[in-house]
Structure formats: structure tokens, C-alpha cells
Amino acid sequence: MTPSAPPTRPGNRPAPADGGSPVRPPGRTPTTGPAEGASPFDRAVALFLSRTRHTRSGSAHTERAYRTDLRHFAAFLAERGHAERHPPETDAPEDAPLPFDAVTRRDAEVYLAGLAAEHAARTVRRRVSCVRSFYRFLRGLELVAHNPFDALDLPDVDRKSETHKVLSDDELARAARLLAADVAAADRRLATSEPGPDRARAFAALFTATRRRVAFTLMAFAGLRRAEVVGLTREAIVERPDGFALAFRGKGGKVRAVPLVGFAYRPMFDWLAVRRRVPTTAPTVLVTLNGRPVAPKQLKRDCRALGLRVEARHPLTPHVLRRTFATRALQASGDIRSVQVLLGHSSIATTEVYTHVDLDGLRTLVEATALPDADPAP
Structure with a gap:
């Protein structure tokens, strides 16, 4: 291979050395804290992700995976927060999500059952493990009184099920x-x-x-x-x-x-x-x-x-x-x-x-x- 002089190419501009947008480190996206007026759940998630980001094993990939799994859990809280969960005398709107600090063992079992009905065992274990770690973190900060996801029976995963998928x-x-x-x-x-x-x-x-x-x-x-x-x-x-x-x-x-x-x-x-x-x-x-x-x-x-x-x-x-x-x-x-x-x-x-x-x-x-x-x- 004999490289020649660099060719010109429309739209191929050098990345700015200064004065322009800096090149982001590979695999890391900018992270910010919760927006002003964020819900208590969003603030708790931001604290959890911040802890993850600064641990020895923290990585951009892990942070993205946690964020995705906790968004899924937030959707569950929104669906779970039906009107019948609120006493008639409260002012909570009918579509208010279930507060994260009010989640019970029964709620955790319902979440697990819903996951198992729609996803593979590996995905179920990953998402429940993420939420379990989230609640352990919150317990350490005394933001919740218990961890409703402790001792849940998770589906088994055959880790060897795909080892045959190799190129000959x-x-x-x-x-x-x-x-x-x-x-x-x-x-x-x-x-x-x-x-x-x-x-x-x-x-x-x-x-x-x-x-x-x-x-x-x-x-x-x-x-x-x-x-x-x-x-x-x-x-x-x-x-x-x-x-x-x-x-x-x-x-x-x-x-x-x-x-x-x-x-x-x-x-x-x-x-x-x-x-x-x-x-x-x-x-x-x-x-x-x-x-x-x-x-x-x-x-x-x-x-x-x-x-x-x-x-x-x-x-x-x-x-x-x-x-x-x-x-x-x-x-x-x-x-x-x-x-x-x-x-x-x-x-x-x-x-x-x-x-x-x-x-x-x-x-x-x-x-x-x-x-x-x-x-x-x-």
C-alpha cells in the first residue's frame, strides 16, 4: 500500500483544534444532573448513576444500561399508580405514578411477572438486578425503608446456551x-x-x-x-x-x-x-x-x-x-x-x-x- 497526498473530499473538514466543539472521549456521552423541577424518582436515579459513574468498575456502557433499565422501571411505576392506590381523600391525580419509596414486595413480584411474560430470562435478570441495586443504594441513603426486590426468585439463565455460536x-x-x-x-x-x-x-x-x-x-x-x-x-x-x-x-x-x-x-x-x-x-x-x-x-x-x-x-x-x-x-x-x-x-x-x-x-x-x-x- 503506497499512500499518496491526502485527497480533497466535500464535507471532509478537519476536526477543530481549538475554538470549536471538542471531540468527546470514546464511549462516553455527556451526563448532567436532574433537570430543575425533576421528580423525586428522577433525582434518586441521578444520584445512583453518579455513584456508578465514579466507582472503579463504572463505565459509560454500564451507565447507559442502568439508565435504560430504570426508565423501564419508571414506566412500570407510572402504570402501577392507578387511582385505587390513592385513598379517596387524597389530592393525588388519578394518573400519578406509584412513589418509588412506596413499592412493596407485591409490586416487585408484579414487575417481575410482567418482565418474564415479555422478555428472555437474561433480560429479566438484568433489569431486576439493576432495580435491586438501585434500592440497595437508596437504603444506604435512608431514602427507602426496605428493598422490595431482595430475595426475589429470578429465572435461571443457561450461560452456555450460545457458546456454540462461533465461526468455523x-x-x-x-x-x-x-x-x-x-x-x-x-x-x-x-x-x-x-x-x-x-x-x-x-x-x-x-x-x-x-x-x-x-x-x-x-x-x-x-x-x-x-x-x-x-x-x-x-x-x-x-x-x-x-x-x-x-x-x-x-x-x-x-x-x-x-x-x-x-x-x-x-x-x-x-x-x-x-x-x-x-x-x-x-x-x-x-x-x-x-x-x-x-x-x-x-x-x-x-x-x-x-x-x-x-x-x-x-x-x-x-x-x-x-x-x-x-x-x-x-x-x-x-x-x-x-x-x-x-x-x-x-x-x-x-x-x-x-x-x-x-x-x-x-x-x-x-x-x-x-x-x-x-x-x-x-
Whole structure:
């Protein structure tokens, strides 16, 4: 790949170095306190999210998930606050929501039953766990007298139910070849393009193809989470004689060290060469053609489109790519502790349910232990 002078492109302006809107840190959206005149429930939620934001394990993703789950709970409170809940002599309007500090164990059971009727067990557990943590926080502040969600019986979740959703070696190789071919085709198009709009379009195609390839490589051959890919900063990449090394803080603030060598080296090398040609102040490795950090949803869309091209057996997602890496790493090494370190899991139990070993692999392993001269069983 031989980069030429940066092409001009309508609408492709450098991000302002000063005097303009600053580039937001990846994955973090501006957060504010409750608006003036907010309800007691909204103020309590703001306090809870503020606590979450400043804990060691707090993250933008966790905060967004909590906010979404508590909005769902607020809708339940609004539906639950029927007129019959208010004594006739009170002045409460008929559509007033149930006060959060008046929720009883019966209300909690009704909420759980409603969730179970509409959502999968995993979603039910997540939402109830969020509201339970919310009430534990409020009890600590003495804003409620009890936690109505304590000791609720939540539905069981089979954490191993999707471990089989990994790419086969053929699917993985096919995906890698397709992405490499996209980059090669875009590079040839740029080399033969005429100056002006044609070259700008050719560069845009090369930019997109190299970015998709490196994002795929980081998830499928380095095991990074989607949030870790979009949040990876340039300072996290260390160039070494044998390739690149990534050193970054992953989920829960844990420091991760992941090598990018062999096949994984070239996609990063090509991407960095192309990225340097786009003016940007964004600290992230992955950026858009306008110099902004890439949105997590973009990686999800790219994976879905790639899965259709590959004709994968299962819908392709960033999580499937990470699980594929974990499974292949375990099969290649047999060292689950090292795989745990590569994935950044706090518990080895998480790594155990995250990986998938098929029956053919187990049969091969058992057969390998047989004595060559032993008589077959009668």
C-alpha cells in the first residue's frame, strides 16, 4: 500500500483544534444532573448513576444500561399508580405514578411477572438486578425503608446456551480473505484514480475497507470487546520488531496486554498508514472519514454485513468474533489460564463458559490418549 497526498473530499473538514466543539472521549456521552423541577424518582436515579459513574468498575456502557433499565422501571411505576392506590381523600391525580419509596414486595413480584411474560430470562435478570441495586443504594441513603426486590426468585439463565455460536475455521478464513480482497481492490482503484472527486471516492473506499479489516482483526484475532475496539487509543499501540503490542485498560479498569503479530500485524499497519491521512484530533485508533470516533453500532452493522457475505451459520456479531477467538485460543494452547488473561476475564469460570469445544475435538483428544498396541475392547 503506497499512500499518496491526502485527497480533497466535500464535507471532509478537519476536526477543530481549538475554538470549536471538542471531540468527546470514546464511549462516553455527556451526563448532567436532574433537570430543575425533576421528580423525586428522577433525582434518586441521578444520584445512583453518579455513584456508578465514579466507582472503579463504572463505565459509560454500564451507565447507559442502568439508565435504560430504570426508565423501564419508571414506566412500570407510572402504570402501577392507578387511582385505587390513592385513598379517596387524597389530592393525588388519578394518573400519578406509584412513589418509588412506596413499592412493596407485591409490586416487585408484579414487575417481575410482567418482565418474564415479555422478555428472555437474561433480560429479566438484568433489569431486576439493576432495580435491586438501585434500592440497595437508596437504603444506604435512608431514602427507602426496605428493598422490595431482595430475595426475589429470578429465572435461571443457561450461560452456555450460545457458546456454540462461533465461526468455523472455514468461515473465519473466508471472512479474512474477503476483507483482504476489499482492501486490495480499493488500493488498486486509488492507484488508478484521477485527481478530484474520483480520487476522493477511491480513498473513501480504501479508508472504509482498511478500517473494517482492522476492526475484524482486533475482535477475531486479538479477542477485544467491541467497546475496547472503538475506545482503543493510539497511545495503546506499541510497535515492536515482531509486530504490535496493545496495552490498554479494558472492562473494569483492568490493564490488558495483547500482542498483534503474524496475520494480525498487517491489517493494523495498513490502517495506521491510511488513518494518518485524515486530519483528526480524536484520540481513538478507529475514526470516521470526518475524523470522529467510530460508533459501536457501526461495528455491529459491519459484522452483520460480513456474516451475510460469508454465509455464516449464525448471525455474525462482535461477540461471536470474540468468542471465536477464545475458542480457537483454547483449542490451540489448552491453557485456559492464558486465555483468561488474553480476554481480560476476572474469573476463570467466565472463560470456561465463554469458550466452546466441539465433540469432534473432544473425541480426537480421547483417541490421542489410546495406546497404539492395545487390543480393542471386546
